[in-house]
Amino acid sequence: MRSFSIRDFSKKLVSLRPFLLEMVLYGAFVSVYFFLVLRLLGGWIKHVYLDNRILYAVVALMLIGAQGSLLEMLSTGLLRVIQRTQAAIPPLRRLARPHETITRPAEAPGLLVYRFAGPLLFFNAAFFAHRVLELIDTECPPVTFFLVNAEAVVDTDAAGAEVLEELFDSLEGKRITLGMCEVKGHFQEVLMNTSLFGRAGFVVYPSVEAAVREFSELHPMKGNNAEPPGERVQIP
């Protein structure tokens, strides 16, 4: 029996969001239509019903047909606007976040490269973890390898190191590999003192290209030839 997960439930709600939004907007339009048209139409329709049944039948069919087409256009149009607006939001959000770059190499589906431009310290470590988990939850196709490009992570402290360890544990539970590349300087020194380097499944690469190469070799797409083994950094 599957256990109930608040995260799963909220994901389902998010997927229904376009329809819920559409219903709210549709309800507003229909309410206006109801008060401006339908309530005023009743008296006239009754006169036609009493005076000329054939005309009434024709008018009735035309009204229901016209309303059917009109409301169909309205509901379809609303859904389209909502979906397009939702599609435009992530690029706008990325413009508002210049400190991060997200790359999805086409030759490695399932691999997501996250470049964090700044030190990983006590005041932004929690935000970093939140962004990593948020990206994993919203990515399609699902992420199987999350690579942190630490090129611009010049420093970290105990809080940053602790967040990385917790993140590794969390992703390990979801069967997602956490890797890093371009690790150097004081960041590398602190990282070596954490438990991460002793853990199976934690990998460090010299570059993004090396990581993509190894991932592609381990998870070949159809038609790709075998690549030579990638490089891994041996921390002395």
Added chain:
Amino acid sequence: MDFLISATHISAVYLIGVGFFVGILGGFFGVGGSFLAGPALFAAGMPMNFVVGTDLSHIVGKSIVAAKKHRALGHVDTKLAMIMVIGTIAGVETGAQGIQYLKSRGNVDTVVAMGFLVVLVSISAFMGWESWRTMKAHKNLDEKPREDVSAFGHLAKRIQRFHLPPMIGLPDSGIEQISVWIILMVAYVGGVFSGFLGGGAGYIRMPSIVFLLGVPTHIAVGTDLFEIIISAGYGAFTHAIKGNVDIMVALVMHTGAAIGAQIGATMTERFHGRSIRLAFVPLPLIGAAMVVYSLLTGQNFK
């Protein structure tokens, strides 16, 4: 809200809510939901002759939305639908004449309500039995078949082999050959139910299309909705001339049905044919319960 033609007072919110729920059912099952819409209108105090005609009118507007969605998903056999229209129109007129006769006798409410009860309970029982047999037949397979195979597939094959010219092929539905007369007969019977009990009679027609003609469920849903636009349009017209349609009730109910049908039609892509048929089973019984309640107590839901 007062509806002057049928001389009834029904809450607009009630009508829109009924329309929304019925719209989802219509888009999802390919049946108009008249087995719920009809009893719901009767329970709100509307005379049965107006229930029949108004429900047919409401179906026309709703089916336009749902059928367009199904057509976009490739669920409509246009050839089959056009042939069925002919039989359905003849059946609808037969049913409408029946209503006029009962009106002149003054017992249209009782007779039509009893007709509803018999039909609804029978349909629910049969669909439940068929779904149980189908799921039992698939349960022991190691690999579930991708095709939508009904427990009554052999019956449809036998009917298709019945040679009564003219014969016709329906490639969109995967049928090599079938007699046109069988299609017309199935459509005529559905039309009689539609003209007499209101709605699109999809609760008769959809099972008939699936089990007797052998059309896959998803195609049956979309084709049924597409064909209803024309046949229900005729039904609404003939009942309107006979004074059995309150178009204002239909318009109000349809505002809820329009968006419900869109949601229901999209949901059919997420469920297997067997699941669709099984979920259909309890719905007619809800309609039957409402009719019984209204007949026995004379109470109205407004």
